[in-house]
Amino acid sequence: xxTPDSELDYxxxxxKVEKLKRFYTxxxxxxxxxxxxxAVKIMHNLKNGxxxxxxFFDFATIITWLVWGIAIALHAFSVFGLPLILGEDWEERxxxxxxxxxxxxx
Numbered sequence: 001x002x003t004p005d006s007e008l009d010y011x012x013x014x015x016k017v018e019k020l021k022r023f024y025t026x027x028x029x030x031x032x033x034x035x036x037x038x039a040v041k042i043m044h045n046l047k048n049g050x051x052x053x054x055x056f057f058d059f060a061t062i063i064t065w066l067v068w069g070i071a072i073a074l075h076a077f078s079v080f081g082l083p084l085i086l087g088e089d090w091e092e093r094x095x096x097x098x099x100x101x102x103x104x105x106x
Contacts, residue, residue, distance in 0.1 A: 012092075023079045030072050034065050 038061050045055035082090070 019079050030068055
């Protein structure tokens with residue numbers, strides 16, 4: 001039989017796993033899609049007479065990795081960095097505060 005505390009711990013752990021799963025999926029999609037885009041752009045640039053270095057270090061290719069990379073970095077920070085800065089129980093404290101504020105406003 002589960003106690004309320006163990007059930008709450010299970011829900012917290014499940015939430016963390018879901019966040020990690022979403023991040024890993026996001027990262028995998030980022031890597032696969034950008035690899036395909038880069039390969040297509042390199043092949044296209046090589047057909048247009050560029051050298052491999054010119055084709056590989058094309059600004060459009062680099063900016064694609066960079067812009068989406070910033071989004072990945074922000075996602076990683078929200079999953080891994082925020083708990084380090086705000087504390088592991090930040091969400092719980094915030095929920096409790098909002099619930100108390102709601103009760104006081106009634």
